[in-house]
Amino acid sequence: MNKLLQRLHLDTQLLLGLLSLCLFSIVVLYSAGGQEVEILIKQGIRLLSGLFVMLVIAQFSPQIMRSWTPWVYGIALILLIAVLTHGVQAKGAQRWLDVFGLFRFQPSEIMKLALPLMVARFLSEYELPPRIPRLLVAAILIGVPFGLIIKQPDLGTSLLIAASGFFVVFLAGIRWKYLLSLAIAGLAMLPLAWYFVLHDYQKTRILTLLDPESDPLNAGWHTIQAKIAIGSGGVYGKGWLNGTQSQLEFLPERHTDFIFAVIGEEFGLMGLLILLATYLFITARGLYIAANGQDTFSRLLAGSLSLTFFIYVFVNIGMVSGILPVVGLPLPLISYGGTSIVTLMAGFGMIMSIETHKKLFRHEDF
């Protein structure tokens, strides 16, 4: 079995972690989606196509991915510009591209992978830790897509994509003094961002986080109901299909962005801890693979992808449990729908490729 998986370029432990999440997703969705089989089938198809994409990507060696990187990044940039000029307006934002009227997709999804690839390739070409000129170029590589996505406007995604680029820079060994000055500069920028970048609805969400009762009819409603759902679940939960908050539909978006609250209500703290442990296991395995990567590019890429995955988890759970503002972000591999499943799986395909394409000798052996 192990041999077969190795031949398919799949990592056993990572695959096990991901499959348990998929399975968990189906179980929870049956409850959160009102026991509708149709939702399960649709989600099943998405998860399977995600796994298929992962399998395909894992077949390409890191060297091939590395050589394609500038093209992928360039195309992703062009698509992001296209989305601003020719994109489809939906729900007050311009995030989608219509492909000959056949289907729609969000170019920012491609950038989620293209950016860590590009920054990893760029920094791995030179001596590490990176010096100031290299850091400046890296800042531009991150800043341009960040700006383009923030214009759509999609603040949540742009911050997460910037984070994936930042993780590469961090793992590449950026000196702490630079990091510290970066953090101070960032803090100084916050008031500016508040007045010039954030839209009114985004400010509302942040203010709502501080005082949910101030807006009980809109943004605050989500937070209040999610907290009641999680809190009332207690240590052992109310049991599968028995969560009153979710079954009686007090909880909005219960099968998409707020599915974590359903898990909290029905499976309690125990369920949540098991879920968190699974996420931690996947992240740790990804970092382990990164640490054992054969070249700098592979290490930076695998490390960044793993950390970004964890950040997705953290932001969603933080939002649902009321310690972060409400940003429309699904719980990775559990929430219903979205192109994000395929993107995430493609990322894991890259990590698996890094682990399974290692040659017998290592660079140090020369």
Place this chain on the structure above:
Amino acid sequence: MALRTRIKDYRSENRLFAVRAIQAIVFVAILLAALISRLVFLQVQEHDTYATLSKENRVKLVAVAPTRGIIYDRNGLIMAENQPSYSLEITPERVANLENTIDEIARIIPIDKVDRNRFYKIKKRRPAFEGIPLKLNMSDEEVAKIAVEQHRLTGVDIAARLVRSYPHKEHAVHALGYVSRINEKELEKVDKSNYRSTNHIGKSGIEKHFEDMLHGYVGVQQVEINARGRILKKLESVAARPGKNLYLSLDSRLQRIAEQALGEENGAVVAIEPRTGDVLVFASWPGFNPNLFVNGIDHKTYNTYSTSENRPLTNRALYGRYPPGSTVKPFVGLAGLESNVIEHDHSTFCPGYYSLPGDTHRYRCWKKQGHGTVGLNKSIVESCDVFYYELARMLKIDRLHDYMVQFGFGVKTGIDLLRTEHEPSGLFPSSSWKRNVRNQPWYPGETLITGIGQGFTLVTPLQLAVATATMANRGKHIQPRLVNRTQDIRSGKNEFVPIKTLNQIPMVEEEHWDEIITAMKDVVHSPRGTARRLNKDIPYTIAGKTGTAQVIGIKQGEEYDEEKVLKKHQDHALFIAFAPVEDPRIAVAVIVENGGHGGSTAAPIAGEIIKAWLMPQIASGELSLPEPEPEEKAVTDE
């Protein structure tokens, strides 16, 4: 050397990465600890509080649909409104056995399969504890029957909802469009939360194009419910913001005259106020009853509509593409003058046909015996084809094309009825068009027939009206508009749609335009004009041009015999006109499908519309006419 530094790099880089990976793990652990402590706080420490809150959670949010904006004509006559309609709704959570309850209801009032399917479809996307309509549009009798039995039907309610209604039925339907039940595909394109409790969406026409404005914004109502989901009390709410009212530029009175004048015929009439671009008439006939579509049309009626030879569902004014025939002649003549290809005294001899040098093919004039010597004025008044064969040959296709597009031939009008990219552009051919699209060279013979509006050329009735208005405006090309102003119901504030000039055709010599417009006036007012029947009993002047568009080709040496040809193969009749000549207030384009000659079928329709528009303006003094010219003014066209 390079190799050695590399080796060193890899070692230190490896170490560096390992350190950073460990730091990353620490970072992950800190975040995880934050999450877990938050969860422990919520689920252990505060568990009792939240458990109580959960048990007492009785407050739900219910979406309140906004009222759709009303559509008026330019005089404030209601064209589309909202009428209360009674529907039978079931709240599934309050019913023990859904199927049994529906069967029970079906014994009292008729419930068919369509009703059931729709019910289950809506049930899927509606949140719990909301009534789901089973039977729509109940009659008073059905309401009464249910009311009697209601005591034993728990979870069944009669709800009054506002439903779109078009009081004038097929009147102006192709401009208004209609709303119908929203489907999954449309839901993906709109803000789902704003359509939470909306059942209908604009499917065509103005209803679709102005959907965003007409729809408004959803409201929220906090309600207290009991354990079985019944609403006990209404709490706080955010009122829905109703959609905006639209005032059209359309004049219902004129529109009706056009529709009645078309009567049994199929065709289209578009009338535009040249100065503003206001579309006064936008008629495509026959029409259909949009009310039937609002709650889903039954298959039988739909089939009658869709298979009818008269194609009532087709918007001819917008999508109908017809050869413009002789109506292009004034424009081609103007192109000749303004390009200095001909002088105003240019003349041609018409023997009844025209041949290219070195070719025996005879391009026929509609008048077999020929017009004799023809000058520019006569060529328009009597519509001589040979004059335009020769003029087109001298102009050459590309120069002709470049002039004609300025009037909007082959160009989208940009009307506010649909997204411009979906508007048909018609076609005015050029040699590069033929090379690129057909991958064929341009033949000289094709230039000739283009000169008389046949061949590849296709126009929509709307385009023809815009071109006529541009002629009336002496080259000022204005974008047509159907919506004049929008009105916010709550503030009562009006927003006016600005007049948009697309381009001004450069005028080489004013006299050239006078020449052409006088000739168009003579089409109506000279005793030999092809539309002379219009000049009876009118105090104003009309400039016009008749046209006839071939539906079937006639072979060389064959005759077109109206009697022998089936009705559906008869020529289309066209007429364009504007009036009064000195101060144009209206430009009209009429197309009567298979109507024969433009002068006899299409022109009278235009005449009636012009009269209906101008007479009240004259009566009110808004339009003052110049002193009537002396009667003896003879037309010197021979």
